Amino acid sequence: MKRLAIAASLVLAACTSNPVPVPAPPPVPVPRVPPPPPREAPRPPKHEEAPPPQQSDGPLTRKLAGAYMDGEETELRKRLRGSGLRIARLGDVLVIDMSDDFLFDQRFSGVSWNASGALAAIAEVIQQYDRTLVQIGGYTDTSGSPDANMRASATRAKIIADMLVRDGVDAERISAQGYGEAHLLIPTGDNVNEPRNRRVEIRIVPKIEA
DSSP: OHHHHHHHHHHHHHHHHSOOOOOOOOOOOOOOOOOOOOOOOOOOOOOOOOOOOOOOSSSOOHHHHHHHHHHHHHHHHHHTTTSOOEEEEETTEEEEEEEHHHHEETTTTEEOHHHHHHHHHHHHHHHHSTTEEEEEEEEOOSSSOHHHHHHHHHHHHHHHHHHHHHTTOOGGGEEEEEOTTSSOSSOOOTTOOOGGGSEEEEEEEEOOOO
16 A cells, blocks of 8 residues: 555656646638738829910911911810800900909909919910910009009009919010000099909910011
C-alpha cells in the first residue's frame, strides 16, 4: 500500500513538471478585403464650348460684313439667352444695352454676379469674331451735376472695358468713353432720377478694310 502511494506521488509529480502540450487550434483564415478605389478629385462644371473661330476670306469688306455680323449676332443671342440683356442690330452694328442695375451690385460696390457671367460670354464671342471693334459708352441720368455725371459714366465704361480685357479680348480692339447725361434714352428735364438712362452700351462694329 505504501509502495502504491509512492508510485502515485511520482506519477503526479511527473505530470506537474512536464505537462503534455496541447496543440493550438488551426488559425482561422481571414478573407482579404480589396482596398476601396481611389476617390477622384471633383471635376469643375463643364462649360459650353466656345464657337469655332470665324474667319472671312481675306479682308472684311462691306460686301462680307453683313454675313459676318449675322454670325456674330446669332452667337451672341444664343449665349445671352435668358440673361435679360437687349441686343439691337443697327445696320451692321450690334448694340448690347446693359442697365446700371444689371451691371452694378450696390451692396458690394462692384460688378454684379450676373453681369460678370454675361461679360465673360460676350468676351468669348468677340474673341472668335476677331474682325470687329468694340466701342463702350457709359451714360447717366440728369440727377447730379454734369461734371460728376461725366466722370461717373467714364468710370463705368472703363470698368466694363477692363473686364472684357480680363476675359481675353485684345485691348487694342476696345475703346471706352463716358457721355454723362448726353444721349438720354428717356428724355427728361434736369435733376431727374431715371434708371433707364443709367446704362452702358457695348457696340460691336465690323472692322472694314479697303
